[in-house]
Amino acid sequence: MSLSATDFDYIRTLVMKRSAIVLEAGKEYLVESRLIPLAKREGFSGLEEMCAGMRAKPSPALVEKVVEAMTTNETSFFRDLMPFEAMKKQIVPELIAARGGSKCLSIWSAASSSGQEIYSLAMLLRENFPALRDWRISLLATDLSQEMVARTKQGLFSQLEVNRGLPAPLLIKYFTKEGTHWQIKQELRDLVEVRQMNLAESWKLMPQLDVVFLRNVLIYFSVETKREILGRVREILRPDGTLFLGAAETTLNIDENWTRVQIDKTSCYRPGAAELRKAA
């Protein structure tokens, strides 16, 4: 039986309230494909019964499962490659030159999914910048989903996952085989702090940052939420810090207080409108 308009409305209001993810009209198929299996696993006859049960007595655990099921966790090692090339070629060398005094570097993978993004960055630093060995490197990975946070902490990836974007020499060097899976070595896991965090709620205990990877998550939010989040990123990004967004995302027409910087085939953003940065 297909999803009723009332149940769709109930789910989309719930998901919006808890995650800021917008489920527009036409996304009924997505709700069905994600939530029918969940309803069955939770012992309901279907989605209709689960929605009725939740309306009558919303269990926080089930609400969390529903919201998590509606997140899209697609990711891969060195996804889209170019931002990582820009980090290697320009951003990290510039930061090494600028932070030689403090020898501190902080990078945040916001909406990090199962951790491929932050571990790609950890490997990039280890492989290319031996000078950073005695620096204080802070690599922070956060995601809304508890399941993704647990997966990132564990750093365990299937054969299929390591086949996507991870060069074989890095697999051999930084992973150990655990049965049918591959686990990223403790040495790299120790570099990464992993936390659950909802980007749409207040941000607690956020450090000042040099680089933010905020990729492939703004697409799920309304313009107002995007603007709010980009504003908060500006507050914690150092003036010479860098923001990377996903290939389909931009600050343009959302928050004009950024300067777009082209590096080879990719672009990133620096805090401050272009004319103000030039005048500074």
Ligand SMILES: C[S@@+](CC[C@H](N)C(=O)[O-])C[C@H]1O[C@@H](n2cnc3c(N)ncnc32)[C@H](O)[C@@H]1O
């Ligand atoms: C498509 S993945 C992007 C992963 C990675 N950044 C990349 O580009 O490969 C989107 C992630 O955003 C997370 N997410 C969705 N809404 C969120 C929110 N309100 N706060 C934090 N993370 C959120 C999801 O759980 C999911 O893991």
